[in-house]
Amino acid sequence: MAALGVASIGECMLELSGQAGANWRMGFAGDTFNTLWALHALSPNRPATYVSAFGDDPFSRDQIEFFAQNGIGIGSSPIIAGARPGLYAITLTGAERAFTYWRSDAAARQLASDPAALAKSLSSQALVYFSGITLAILDDASRKTLLAAVAAARAAGSLIAFDPNYRPRLWQDREKAQAAMLAALAVTDIALPTFPDEQMLFGDQSPQATARRLRQFVGEVVVKNGEAPALIAGNGALQDIPAIHVAAPVDTTGAGDSFNGAYLAARLAGHATAVAATRAHRVAAAVVQVRGALAPFEMLQAAFER
Numbered sequence: 479m480a481a482l483g484v485a486s487i488g489e490c491m492l493e494l495s496g497q498a499g500a501n502w503r504m505g506f507a508g509d510t511f512n513t514l515w516a517l518h519a520l521s522p523n524r525p526a527t528y529v530s531a532f533g534d535d536p537f538s539r540d541q542i543e544f545f546a547q548n549g550i551g552i553g554s555s556p557i558i559a560g561a562r563p564g565l566y567a568i569t570l571t572g573a574e575r576a577f578t579y580w581r582s583d584a585a586a587r588q589l590a591s592d593p594a595a596l597a598k599s600l601s602s603q604a605l606v607y608f609s610g611i612t613l614a615i616l617d618d619a620s621r622k623t624l625l626a627a628v629a630a631a632r633a634a635g636s637l638i639a640f641d642p643n644y645r646p647r648l649w650q651d652r653e654k655a656q657a658a659m660l661a662a663l664a665v666t667d668i669a670l671p672t673f674p675d676e677q678m679l680f681g682d683q684s685p686q687a688t689a690r691r692l693r694q695f696v697g698e699v700v701v702k703n704g705e706a707p708a709l710i711a712g713n714g715a716l717q718d719i720p721a722i723h724v725a726a727p728v729d730t731t732g733a734g735d736s737f738n739g740a741y742l743a744a745r746l747a748g749h750a751t752a753v754a755a756t757r758a759h760r761v762a763a764a765v766v767q768v769r770g771a772l773a774p775f776e777m778l779q780a781a782f783e784r
Contacts, residue, residue: 481635483525484746485553485603486514487624488612489586490530491579492537494567495729495770502567506541507771509611509643512732516739516761517607518550519775520782521746527553529599531588533561538585548775553599556592561585568731568770581615590620593627600631605746607639607738610675613658614648621658629665639668639742641734644675655679663695668745670738673703685709689716700741700755702734708759710751719755722763732771737762740782757782 488510494502511528518526528550532538534557541563542552564581589612590596600606606628613621632638642659649655656679663669669692676688685701689711692699699711707718740761744754764781765773 481602481604482523483527483603484514484517484521484605484742485527485529485600485607486510486517487529487589487600487606487608487628489564489581489584489589489615490528490541491564491566491581491584492541493770494565495731503770505770505772506544507732508564509641509735510607510609512735512771513607513609513641513739513742514550515548515772516736516765516778517605517743518548518739519778520740520743520761522549524604524746526550527599527603529553529555529589529596531556531558531561531585531591533557533563533585534559535562537563554592554595555599556588556595558585558588558591561588568729584615587615587617587620590616590623590627593623596623596627597630600627600636601634603631603636605637605639605742606631607641607742608662609640610642610644610655610659610662611648613662614645614655621661625661625665628662632665632667637668637746638666639670639738640666641670641672641738642675642679643672644679646678652679660695663692666696668698668700668742669696670700670702670741672734673701673706676701686716698751700751702737708737708755710755712751717752719752719759722759724763724766727766729769730766732773733762733766735771736765736773736778740778743782760784 490508490511493507564584682688701709737758741758
């Protein structure tokens, strides 16, 4: 029987998003969870698993229950006694966001603490997704454990997707980040980088330079670049796919993550890369019109099918 499930690996945090005055709304979000949210909304017949590590506190229990209410499981992810989730707050200037984090002791940093459980969570998945943030929150030994598990899943037939998602503050130095990204690309089938991140980390002068560099390692590359076109590289050709301009965005949090989820959902459904990127742009345009990282499933589905 063919594998149907989709799994995403990383850290889902408590998200505080600003509302009117001193009021804040608490939700759950994080780059790889945001991607899985969109992917699950747009591939509802595929079992969805968020692979991480969780605490045993009330917030962790609420988080796991929120996943379950929305059809997302946690596989064999460990529950760590005494641990808790990370937290971040979004502050906005217009629609542009800034983040403040409290995550140094988050349970997710132990997501590779049980190699057998990690391997079990990734077994028999049609697609496994992770990011540079997933790599950044792990120590060196845990990072090697994770990449070995991803490589094993790939060898067993899973499609592997990776977004480098470089965040300098999470890394000890630029060289360590470069080495980790290259190790991840070596086990990747679809790369979903963002050009400004790649420019900052590797000094790329253009999205075309990013695409050509990554094509040395990965068969399919989609370079995101905000409101500029996304650049697809595959089969020896480069193709621009125009983005969708939103005149009055509300909050750009999660737009790139949702693009990734929509793109992967479309590719799993058999759509060509250009069609997948067009649908992904439509979903990202919908996401920037709501506060916080997670748009309602119905909104994502309507944008995807339009």
